[in-house]
Amino acid sequence: MKGNETLFSVWLSLCTGVANTEFVTLINKFGSAYALFCAQESDIEDLDVSESLKGRLCDKRLDDAYGIVEYCQKHGVGILSYTDPAYPSSLRAIKAPPCVLYYKGKLPDFEKRLFISMVGTRSMSEYGKEMAYRISYELASTGTVIVSGMALGIDAACAVGALAAKGCTVAVLGCGIDVVYPKQHERLMHAIAEHGVVLTEFPPATPPRGYHFPI
Numbered sequence: 001m002k003g004n005e006t007l008f009s010v011w012l013s014l015c016t017g018v019a020n021t022e023f024v025t026l027i028n029k030f031g032s033a034y035a036l037f038c039a040q041e042s043d044i045e046d047l048d049v050s051e052s053l054k055g056r057l058c059d060k061r062l063d064d065a066y067g068i069v070e071y072c073q074k075h076g077v078g079i080l081s082y083t084d085p086a087y088p089s090s091l092r093a094i095k096a097p098p099c100v101l102y103y104k105g106k107l108p109d110f111e112k113r114l115f116i117s118m119v120g121t122r123s124m125s126e127y128g129k130e131m132a133y134r135i136s137y138e139l140a141s142t143g144t145v146i147v148s149g150m151a152l153g154i155d156a157a158c159a160v161g162a163l164a165a166k167g168c169t170v171a172v173l174g175c176g177i178d179v180v181y182p183k184q185h186e187r188l189m190h191a192i193a194e195h196g197v198v199l200t201e202f203p204p205a206t207p208p209r210g211y212h213f214p215i
Contacts, residue, residue: 006100008033009081010203011065013099015056018201019215021096022049023082026057032083033099071204077177078103080199086110098201102177105197108145108168115170117147120154128154133161140167145196147172149213150189152182163191173200174212181208 012033016023025048030036037060044057072079080087080101088110091097108115118136120128132154136146140162148155150171162169171192173181177200180186192198202212 005032005034005083006079006081007062007065007069008037009083009100010068010079011062012036013201014064014068014203015059016053016099018098018212019096020053020099022053023099024097025049027082033081068203071178072102075178076104077204078107080107101199101201102204103197103199104177105193105195107197108170113143113145113168115145115147118154118158119148119151120158122151122153124153124157129157132157133164136161136169137165140165140169143167145170149174150181150185150192150198151213152185156185156188159188159192163195166195169196171196171198173198173202173208174215175208176200176202176204176206178204179207 012023012026016026026036027033029047030039036057039057041058044054047054047057069079071077080103082092082097082099086107087101090110116139118132120132124132136158140146145168146158146162147170148158150156150159150173159169159171169192171189173179175181177198180189189198201215206212
């Protein structure tokens with residue numbers, strides 16, 4: 001199992017949860033999720049992390065992690081761990097980087113391409129819709145990657161504009177990769193995965209919650 005860093009990264013992500021500020025401390029000390037999994041209980045007790053996290057790290061059961069990895073393999077979902085060379089360096093720089101990213105589609109070159117985030121209100125005017133579409137279309141036409149949330153309103157208009165320009169777009173979800181939210185964007189989600197990538201740090205089957213979206 002030593003070579004399966006993905007499995008142990010999923011295990012670690014379930015231990016820490018999303019938006020965990022202690023995660024980087026763990027990786028910096030042990031170097032990999034596998035090394036942390038192999039750590040003795042005494043080593044974990046000496047860590048400068050919360051007691052609740054220490055307790056979860058001492059639980060070496062892999063059933064849930066295996067289930068997620070098997071689901072992803074069966075349904076064509078990629079798993080990108082923090083220690084993977086393809087992990088975006090810009091995410092490494094934030095306070096609480098994702099331990100893993102689940103994705104459908106083809107990952108763009110996060111280091112060489114220009115990315116612009118475009119998000120906005122769900123209750124848009126016709127003018128707002130037209131301008132969001134036009135700006136996204138023009139940017140995508142030049143090779144810029146449009147990043148949005150696939151939400152109703154401006155987010156969707158931006159994604160549609162990028163797709164119409166035959167450009168690349170990224171949708172970042174506030175739910176599991178297997179959850180279509182909003183439900184009326186199922187076709188849009190498939191189109192984004194075909195011409196760009198849909199990604200999330202939330203494990204499969206995670207429902208959309210209001211507090212997920214700021215994360």
